[in-house]
Amino acid sequence: MLSNSVLKYLLFISFSIGIFSSHNDQAKILANSVRVLLEAIGKPGRLTVMACWPSDFSFRFYTSINNANESYQIVITQTDFINVSRDSTKEQHEFILIDFQCNGADTILLSAKEKWINYFWIIFDMQMSIETEEAFWSVSRNLPILITSEVYYVKSQNIFEKIVVQQLYRTDVLMPLIIEEFGEIINGLFIDYRRTTISSRRRQNLFGLRLKASMVVTNNDTLNHLTDYRETQTDPLSKVNYILTQFLMSYLNATAEYLIVSSWGYKDDKTEEWSGMVGQLVRQEVELGASPLFMTVERVPIIQYIASPTRTGSRFILRSPKLSYTDNVFLLPFDDFVWYCLIVLVIVTAIFLIISVFIEWKYVSNGMDADSSSDLRPSVSDIFFVIFGAACQQGSAAIPRSVAGRIILAVAFTILMFLYTSYSANIVALLQSPSTKIKTLKDLYESRLDIGVDDTVFNRYYFSHAEESMRKKIYTEKVLKKNGQDNFMSLEEGVQRVRQGLFAFHMELSLGYKVMSETFFEDEKCGLIEIAYLQVTDPWYAIKKNSSYKELFKIGLMRMHEHGITERENTRMYTKKPRCTGTGGNFITASLVDTKPALLVLLWGYLMALMVLGVEFFIKSIKEKGN
CATH class of the missing domain: 1.10.287 (Helix Hairpins)
Known part of the structure; x- marks a missing residue:
């Protein structure tokens, strides 16, 4: 019979082999579960594991997860490594795995802060108990997990049987957590419970959340006509996008609370602060700007542009002058x-x-009469x-x-x-022909046409801050007058002067075309020329920087565009360029400008005749003195 010491030694060896085999199986199952989950989520660029595993368990996990067709870049570190520093360009492809059974896991979760948005988080609880689950939910209530966060809670009471995967998010920092059943992993197979793989589509219901929006109103009467399509010549950009914002809120099951401002927002060179709607977005007082604005170099770093729902713009509008204003018509008949x-x-x-x-x-001399x-x-x-x-x-x-x-x-x-x-x-x-030579700002500057500008906040800002040489010349020499006044005027006055001719007026196209359609005769709608002055694109819809609802807003606006809602509202609110249907209906009389070259020839002829007459008198007087 074997001695007691030998029996104890054999029992110890058997127990150690069992523990080692159990650890290997757990590591293999855990690695397989993680790989299956990553395949369901998407391929990461980097996988960081924060766990308190033994070295043999970590080695087995590493080799098992890379033993398949897919290989991952994996870093396994201890739970006391709190400060995760990565290249910001790779953050959207970074997955962080945390073993919640390890001591200090709750500290890591609470110290993550803004990293909840930048990373994909997978929190494992492979030996779940009532105590650990309650501890996790107690910690998660204090975490800034927002609607764009990708947080996966993976739990199981027995890793060899079934693993449950849940996603966590909240619609706002002050709102309760929402638990979404993501799927289950049974025997290495993933059972998908998602209705769609796109998170923003699954989370588009904001459950009546109130979102603050900033809206620009330059005329107080605009607030009385936001949805009745009346007085469309006043604040059309805000009116049409108020309706689109209401559709967006309906799509997201949210409510907009509007804050009214009088300007889109410009930077104060002295205080370095932004005013108007941009200032509210920068200070994060509002979530979105309900009045689209121009995309400029100064605004791009501080706010987020997501869509261009309104095709409009501001340009110089003028009626083509007669050909005699730009050319000598007496030389044009022949090549x-x-x-x-x-x-x-x-x-x-x-x-x-x-x-x-x-x-x-x-x-x-041969008989002909001479x-x-x-x-x-x-x-x-x-x-x-x-x-x-x-x-x-x-x-x-x-x-x-x-x-x-x-x-x-x-x-x-x-x-x-x-x-x-x-x-x-x-x-x-x-x-009777119009001129086609005025096509650029240089042509407009060198012409004899007067220039006016619609008196709006953004026109005064962009004209006074023009840096390009030709634009600055137009502002300083043609918009500003020598007597200290300027040519900023009302829309109605500017359009009326355009109608009279020899005048270029800078205005928002839709507003000007509406007035022209109502006041111009049919033949006066022909020959309208557009010349761009502002170096900006069409207005863009903007939200605050790093907004949690960016994807939701983008998808909502895109769907409205695809379904024709955006086009319908723009068509109802904006007026297109009037069609020219009255060509030749009005005969243009000749003016002094038309006959200027002929008159110059006549005057030069008279001048030469007088000079020759003077020379003849001079010669005659010399001859008389000589005689």
């Missing part, structure tokens, strides 16, 4: 090549006519006036005597008649 050909034709005709007339007058006033003489000045009269279809007082000379003159009159007819017809059409 440059035609003008060159015409000059060559006149020169060649004059040369042949001079030769013909010169030959005629060589035989004057005193007839109707005979064309071989003089350069006489030939010039004959050709000039032919070009102007004015006829000629003198004609050649020979048949050859008369044929030359007849052909010249015939050809120039057709050119004169074409020229006259084109001139009439060009006088």
